[in-house]
Amino acid sequence: MMRVIHGITYLAYIGWAIVTGSLTIVTRLLRPGQYAHPMIVEVPLRCVTDLEVTLFASSITITPGTLVAAIAAGTSTQPPVLFVHALFEDSEEGALEGLYDMESRLLAMTRGRAPSSPAAPLVEVEQEEERP
Numbered sequence: 400m401m402r403v404i405h406g407i408t409y410l411a412y413i414g415w416a417i418v419t420g421s422l423t424i425v426t427r428l429l430r431p432g433q434y435a436h437p438m439i440v441e442v443p444l445r446c447v448t449d450l451e452v453t454l455f456a457s458s459i460t461i462t463p464g465t466l467v468a469a470i471a472a473g474t475s476t477q478p479p480v481l482f483v484h485a486l487f488e489d490s491e492e493g494a495l496e497g498l499y500d501m502e503s504r505l506l507a508m509t510r511g512r513a514p515s516s517p518a519a520p521l522v523e524v525e526q527e528e529e530r531p
């Protein structure tokens with residue numbers, strides 16, 4: 400029963416995101432000086448199944464102003480990663496916050512509950528060169 404409620408809530412959320420995204424684009428087009436701030440953000444996922452990744456990528460792409468540019472497959476130690484082109488975000492943190500909110504709602508729908516762990520922080524890993 401909870402999955403049905405989360406599913407209806409998620410569909411309403413996506414519908415609202417489509418409406419507000421469309422209004423943002425129209426508003427920015429009609430106002431002089433309101434330019435886009437395009438960026439590509441790297442989003443490590445908490446989604447693990449092919450269905451969850453596909454639904455999340457589709458949800459992002461259907462929302463005006465965002466587009467999934469690439470998907471990097473996950474491994475046994477690394478989660479899958481999406482590269483998302485965001486057109487009207489002011490910062491990378493703002494874009495990631497909105498994307499992780501969408502992912503949490505999607506996971507609540509597919510799993511029947513929201514994930515217990517917060518979104519994984521972006522960590523830059525420097526690999527040392529091997530010396531002969």
